[in-house]
Amino acid sequence: MHTENSVTLDGSRLTCTAVAAVARRGAAVTIAPEGLARAAVSHRVALAAIGRDALYGRTTGVGANGRVAVKPTGGHGLRLLRSHAGGAGELASAAVARGTLAIRLNQLAAGGSGADPAWLEAVAGALNAGLIPEFPVLGGIGTGDLTALAATALALTGERPWRGPHGMAPQALLPRAVADADALAFLSSNAMTLAQATLAHEDLAGLLDAELQVAALSHLALSGSAQPYAEPVQAARPHPGQGATARRLRELLGPDTARPSARVQDPYGLRALPQVHGPAAEALGQVERVLQVELNAAAENPLADARSGRVLHNGNFHGAYLALALDSARLALCADAALSPARLAALTDPERTGLRAFLAEGPEGSSGIMILEYTASAALAELRGLAGPVSLGTAVLSHGAEEHAAFSPHAARAAAAMVPPLRTVLACELVAAIRALRQRATEPTSMSLRAIYDQCLRSLPADDQDRPLDTDIAAAEQVVASLADQAAIAPNSM
Numbered sequence: 456m457h458t459e460n461s462v463t464l465d466g467s468r469l470t471c472t473a474v475a476a477v478a479r480r481g482a483a484v485t486i487a488p489e490g491l492a493r494a495a496v497s498h499r500v501a502l503a504a505i506g507r508d509a510l511y512g513r514t515t516g517v518g519a520n521g522r523v524a525v526k527p528t529g530g531h532g533l534r535l536l537r538s539h540a541g542g543a544g545e546l547a548s549a550a551v552a553r554g555t556l557a558i559r560l561n562q563l564a565a566g567g568s569g570a571d572p573a574w575l576e577a578v579a580g581a582l583n584a585g586l587i588p589e590f591p592v593l594g595g596i597g598t599g600d601l602t603a604l605a606a607t608a609l610a611l612t613g614e615r616p617w618r619g620p621h622g623m624a625p626q627a628l629l630p631r632a633v634a635d636a637d638a639l640a641f642l643s644s645n646a647m648t649l650a651q652a653t654l655a656h657e658d659l660a661g662l663l664d665a666e667l668q669v670a671a672l673s674h675l676a677l678s679g680s681a682q683p684y685a686e687p688v689q690a691a692r693p694h695p696g697q698g699a700t701a702r703r704l705r706e707l708l709g710p711d712t713a714r715p716s717a718r719v720q721d722p723y724g725l726r727a728l729p730q731v732h733g734p735a736a737e738a739l740g741q742v743e744r745v746l747q748v749e750l751n752a753a754a755e756n757p758l759a760d761a762r763s764g765r766v767l768h769n770g771n772f773h774g775a776y777l778a779l780a781l782d783s784a785r786l787a788l789c790a791d792a793a794l795s796p797a798r799l800a801a802l803t804d805p806e807r808t809g810l811r812a813f814l815a816e817g818p819e820g821s822s823g824i825m826i827l828e829y830t831a832s833a834a835l836a837e838l839r840g841l842a843g844p845v846s847l848g849t850a851v852l853s854h855g856a857e858e859h860a861a862f863s864p865h866a867a868r869a870a871a872a873m874v875p876p877l878r879t880v881l882a883c884e885l886v887a888a889i890r891a892l893r894q895r896a897t898e899p900t901s902m903s904l905r906a907i908y909d910q911c912l913r914s915l916p917a918d919d920q921d922r923p924l925d926t927d928i929a930a931a932e933q934v935v936a937s938l939a940d941q942a943a944i945a946p947n948s949m
Contacts (some may be wrong), residue, residue, distance in 0.1 A: 490564025501569025512639025567753030709901025
């Protein structure tokens, strides 16, 4: 359960929207009593197993050292945290760091880690005090975000500083004895990867809807046919994403679906939009479904199982589900994004618009928006570079003790990196669509699309003479970002 200002974490009902509220919008967190109770039971199971069973990371070393017996107290856990705080690269953003804390807290509330409930109180205290752990993004390979969580645990004990409202300062929120006893129990999670993926999902889902809003404006500027979006067409090939895309386009166009079209058949950028956009929407839907499971999973190794009272060693830390879902989504998003430059090309073509080439004004030979095609193609090339699947890679580590990896952190970062170039692609199309609509003296009649059109008129320059267009693109990117944010906060049927 959550509002924009508060999220209750119970280990079973955390949503992507709630994670974003904590990570990006500063929502406070409350631990549900049942979450604390589950954590306490799991902790008792783990303590009871000491001396009876070998507990990986608690009475043994880790990795290839899993065959080496260690004392469960006496500094082994702290040495584990210190040795595993070995990440590299740029620091995670504040939003990703806050999201990491919220997700790990909720996972601990699911029960199964064997960690002392004091961990939950400490993490909640850090979030509500506005404290942000600093850790580099490189280190995880899809089998646990060990480096990020080790650095976080050291901050909880006061060994590393927090970034907070008053700058950088150490603040101990967890006794070192607790951290020493439960070190691996806290590390056994992909919380940083899940935070990155959750925030990327919010951004990309918003941009998918923004794309349809921009495409609807291009549809009007090109006098497109609404027949490809008609209900009988969709019923004849009832893929869910395709049908939802067409329904959204009918909603955006409203009465404009009755306007006469200029051609018997439109270019694919309009005619095949439901068929290409639909798979991207479905792929992002699968990412959300995977995230919904992972955010509320006790994906712990070993699992301190309350029902059986046993400690079970397992592979639930493996990130294959998320990596494969993100790989599919990035490929589908890239294919979908390629339709935007196609619509942009149509908007520059006099045979499609009845206007001058490149929507130019002024002397003959003026370039108009010619350069926008180049910028959009450059941004699309960035997207193609980010679409490559990470799941084809693997790794053999720690003397062969760990011989496979999902590389889900890399898939999540690649998904997040797609946001700026996708925004640029859509911004280039938006500049062209608004210019064409102005030159044709065509205005949307549906209320929702008219509001977007009016927003663009306020934001984009009306001078169509040859001049620098980088300011137009920047302004259009702000409009696209606004449309995406509105869609993320108030999601539609897509």
